[in-house]
Amino acid sequence: MIIVMQQQAKPAQVENVVRRIEDLGYKVHLSRGEARTIIGIIGADEHLIHESSFEAMDGVEKTMRVMQPYKVASRDFSEVRTVIDVNGVPIGGQRIVVMAGPCSIEGREMIIETAHAVKEAGATILRGGAFKPRSSPYSFQGLGEEGLRYLAEAREETGLPVITEVMTPEDIQIVGDYADILQVGARNTQNYSLLRALGNQPKPVFLKRGMSSTIEELLMSSEYILSGGNMNVMLCERGIRTFETATRFTFDINAIPLLKELTHLPVVADPAHGTGKHSLVTPVAMGAVAAGADAIMVEVHPDPAAAWSDGPQSLTLDRFAALMKTLAPVAESVGRTL
Numbered sequence: 234m235i236i237v238m239q240q241q242a243k244p245a246q247v248e249n250v251v252r253r254i255e256d257l258g259y260k261v262h263l264s265r266g267e268a269r270t271i272i273g274i275i276g277a278d279e280h281l282i283h284e285s286s287f288e289a290m291d292g293v294e295k296t297m298r299v300m301q302p303y304k305v306a307s308r309d310f311s312e313v314r315t316v317i318d319v320n321g322v323p324i325g326g327q328r329i330v331v332m333a334g335p336c337s338i339e340g341r342e343m344i345i346e347t348a349h350a351v352k353e354a355g356a357t358i359l360r361g362g363a364f365k366p367r368s369s370p371y372s373f374q375g376l377g378e379e380g381l382r383y384l385a386e387a388r389e390e391t392g393l394p395v396i397t398e399v400m401t402p403e404d405i406q407i408v409g410d411y412a413d414i415l416q417v418g419a420r421n422t423q424n425y426s427l428l429r430a431l432g433n434q435p436k437p438v439f440l441k442r443g444m445s446s447t448i449e450e451l452l453m454s455s456e457y458i459l460s461g462g463n464m465n466v467m468l469c470e471r472g473i474r475t476f477e478t479a480t481r482f483t484f485d486i487n488a489i490p491l492l493k494e495l496t497h498l499p500v501v502a503d504p505a506h507g508t509g510k511h512s513l514v515t516p517v518a519m520g521a522v523a524a525g526a527d528a529i530m531v532e533v534h535p536d537p538a539a540a541w542s543d544g545p546q547s548l549t550l551d552r553f554a555a556l557m558k559t560l561a562p563v564a565e566s567v568g569r570t571l
């Protein structure tokens with residue numbers, strides 16, 4: 234349920250409503266728009282609350298039930314779009330954020346070299362996998378904590394915040410000790426115990442769409458995190474399974490503007506996994522930015538041919554720099570900057 238405050242509601246009246254919600258055992262999300270303040274109630278059984286208990290309060294204009302099955306993620310829940318601050322980098326604001334780096338951290342030198350190069354080209358967040366969810370148990374599984382240490386070193390050297398994947402609830406502590414954003418991969422989009430655990434910790438969460446998840450399933454997955462009280466969730470389209478085999482996955486461009494309509498959360502596009510082919514990364518990234526994506530995630534490797542994972546879809550350092558140059562005017566054409 235949301236409570237819409239009157240335009241002229243006083244701060245003390247907003248505070249009274251917030252206190253009443255908290256006294257009932259629920260969490261609160263405050264969104265102050267230009268015209269009015271909306272107070273969102275977060276809790277698994279919030280539907281049991283009676284509207285009348287708030288409608289009589291001073292400063293309250295009305296209460297509203299969110300009709301979508303996803304409540305906190307819904308556009309109705311928040312008067313303003315969510316902007317996530319990651320060590321001073323806002324995600325969901327006017328500037329399009331580019332997250333770049335290798336699929337897997339393969340060693341200290343390669344992640345540091347890549348970090349410097351992507352920063353130089355204009356990336357604002359460094360990515361790199363240490364715990365890898367590989368389709369085969371015989372494939373490289375990531376360097377684990379050693380990889381996280383190299384990633385943190387690359388952050389110290391470049392100042393770029395870092396994102397990396399977490400696969401199990403047990404790993405949240407250790408990954409959270411090193412990373413600035415915790416990534417949930419496509420194979421874990423519906424791992425509800427992982428999602429719940431991520432709702433109870435403070436780091437921002439980057440939630441990928443499962444390769445066979447509908448948009449509604451993705452939003453319901455985000456709700457597991459949001460309903461725990463962690464509002465810093467971004468959603469990522471990374472390609473879905475279709476009958477098409479010419480590309481690794483089918484990047485669902487529809488998802489970008491549709492998610493922007495349905496939710497206040499930032500929307501990210503991953504054209505590397507979405508296509509599986511480096512030559513398609515730039516055109517699909519351009520499409521995603523034009524369609525309204527708030528951020529792009531791309532895989533970049535100093536030597537893609539020798540990459541331990543996802544080489545075919547990885548950009549060389551030079552190709553990444555070229556991508557940034559190509560994307561800038563596209564961002565400008567939709568009123569954004571890169």
Ligand code: PEP
Nearest residue numbers: 336418419420441471506
């Ligand atoms: C990745 O980002 O390297 C990754 C494993 O992505 P996905 O979960 O989308 O397959």
Ligand code: MN
Nearest residue numbers: 336532542543
């Ligand atoms: Mn990858």
